Amino acid sequence: MIPRFFIYAIYSILLATPVLAQEGPVTFTHLQDSMAVHPKPIVIKIYTDWCSYCKMQDMQIRRSPALQQLLSEKYYYVTLNAESRQPIVFNDTAYSFVPYGAQGLHALAAKLMQHRAAYPAWVVLDTSYQLKAFYPGMLKDKSLLALLRNY
Numbered sequence: 001m002i003p004r005f006f007i008y009a010i011y012s013i014l015l016a017t018p019v020l021a022q023e024g025p026v027t028f029t030h031l032q033d034s035m036a037v038h039p040k041p042i043v044i045k046i047y048t049d050w051c052s053y054c055k056m057q058d059m060q061i062r063r064s065p066a067l068q069q070l071l072s073e074k075y076y077y078v079t080l081n082a083e084s085r086q087p088i089v090f091n092d093t094a095y096s097f098v099p100y101g102a103q104g105l106h107a108l109a110a111k112l113m114q115h116r117a118a119y120p121a122w123v124v125l126d127t128s129y130q131l132k133a134f135y136p137g138m139l140k141d142k143s144l145l146a147l148l149r150n151y
Contacts, residue, residue, distance in 0.1 A: 024077075025045075025078050026077060028078060028080075028088045028089065028090055029089075031076055031090070032092075034076060035076070040075055040076050041075050041124060041125060041126050041127060041151055042076045042077075042078060042124070042125040042129070043071060043075040043122065043123070044080055044122075044123040045057070045077070045078075045080070045121070045122060046080045046082050046112060046122075046123065047080070047081060047121075048082050048119050049083065051119040053137070053138040054120045057120045057139070060144070061141075061144075064141045066141075067145060067148075070149070080106070080109055081106070082105055082113075082117070083097075083104065083105065083106065084097065084106050085097040085106075090108055091129045105117065113134070113136065116136055120137070121135070122134070122136075122144070122147065124147070124148070133147060133151060
């Protein structure tokens with residue numbers, strides 16, 4: 001039998017532990033519902049699985065508490081694989097993968113990048129889904145922080 005003191009100690013620790021905000025990106029599926037409840041600007045990082053610069057960008061975000069905090073508090077941070085074959089509904093419009101030769105590009109990625117494919121690509125949208133900033137290519141953590149603090 002477990003002593004009551006031990007049970008009370010565990011409950012006290014669990015109740016006193018702060019609950020942190022959700023870490024990491026929001027999915028497009030949850031974005032529309034989240035925007036309806038609490039509108040915030042949107043940051044979309046467009047990447048591909050084969051892009052080494054995209055992986056380096058992810059590492060910079062993981063290593064920067066300031067970036068993580070800014071992305072989770074001020075924005076809805078969403079990631080989009082430009083070669084995803086899954087259909088996505090965004091701002092009440094359905095987008096799908098468009099095959100091109102042996103490869104292809106997701107229609108939403110093409111639209112957001114304004115048909116200028118470069119990975120990673122950063123897109124900042126306001127609460128009305130209007131484009132506020134577009135940056136093709138990898139950004140150092142300080143440059144990304146500066147870009148995001150301006151919107």
